[in-house]
Amino acid sequence: xxxxxxxxxxxxxxxxxxxxxxxxxxxxxxxxxxxxxxxxxxxxxxxxxxxxxxxxxxxxxxxxxxxxxxxxxxxxxxxxxxxxxxxxxxxxxxxxxxxxxxxxxxxxxxxxxxxxxxxxxxxxxxxxxxxxxxxxxxxxx
Amino acid sequence: xxxxxxxxxxxxxxxxxxxxxxxxxxxxxxxxxxxxxxxxxxxxxxxxxxxxxxxxxxxxxxxxxxxxxxxxxxxxxxxxxxxxxxxxxxxxxxxxxxxxxxxxxxxxxxxxxxxxxxxxxxxx
Numbered sequence: 001x002x003x004x005x006x007x008x009x010x011x012x013x014x015x016x017x018x019x020x021x022x023x024x025x026x027x028x029x030x031x032x033x034x035x036x037x038x039x040x041x042x043x044x045x046x047x048x049x050x051x052x053x054x055x056x057x058x059x060x061x062x063x064x065x066x067x068x069x070x071x072x073x074x075x076x077x078x079x080x081x082x083x084x085x086x087x088x089x090x091x092x093x094x095x096x097x098x099x100x101x102x103x104x105x106x107x108x109x110x111x112x113x114x115x116x117x118x119x120x121x122x123x124x125x126x127x128x129x130x131x132x133x134x135x136x137x138x139x140x141x
Numbered sequence: 142x143x144x145x146x147x148x149x150x151x152x153x154x155x156x157x158x159x160x161x162x163x164x165x166x167x168x169x170x171x172x173x174x175x176x177x178x179x180x181x182x183x184x185x186x187x188x189x190x191x192x193x194x195x196x197x198x199x200x201x202x203x204x205x206x207x208x209x210x211x212x213x214x215x216x217x218x219x220x221x222x223x224x225x226x227x228x229x230x231x232x233x234x235x236x237x238x239x240x241x242x243x244x245x246x247x248x249x250x251x252x253x254x255x256x257x258x259x260x261x262x263x264x265x
Contacts, residue, residue: 026220029207030211030215030219033212034211034212038212038213039208040209072180075166075184076175078163079170079172082240083234083238094220097216098221101216105216109217112259112263116261116262117221117256117260119253119255119259120221120257122252123227123250123251123252123253123256127245127246
């Protein structure tokens, strides 16, 4: 296996992991914050009360744990791959996020929103066809 | 209006933070060893870099804005709209990290932006 192929395989595997962890984290955060209620309905003195309600939610910690896992994977990726490659490539997570929001949060996603998410993924596909690193290695795209 | 302000923080502070983290990571170099001990050493090493801390601070600002907006907006709306950070990220990566962004990447990023616009139209 050539170095370039190995690099692509390693990049793909870690991107896949981040596609699952990132959205799952956001879904848990959404669930926690919906439980707390709109934070702008209160005044400044009520901020402490809101913060304690947020911290007491189990879902917030579950969400943070998933996002921390995502963050470590993301950091590992950025040690060899370009930021402008990693960021769009991991955005395939928008599709998995929509699916998770639909099933876990029961959010009604309109056809227009699905279309938007699919267009975002199409953009991601176009970006994904470029080389992961343009500063360290010759661009093969 | 408060939606727009929070989304601005999510996109701008979040992207600037990631660019700082990316700069810190590039100074460490490519990781080859994935054993837990090596990963822990890698995390500790990265925490000694000032760029890392600046990045984490900015990303925290973006994160608290995300929490605030999620308290009254749908996850399936907020997260796709925050994909606007692709455009911000590409400009930042070009200027700040010296990454070369070829035509295909720009086309992809433009398509992502069209998708974000469509999701914005689906706002309830």
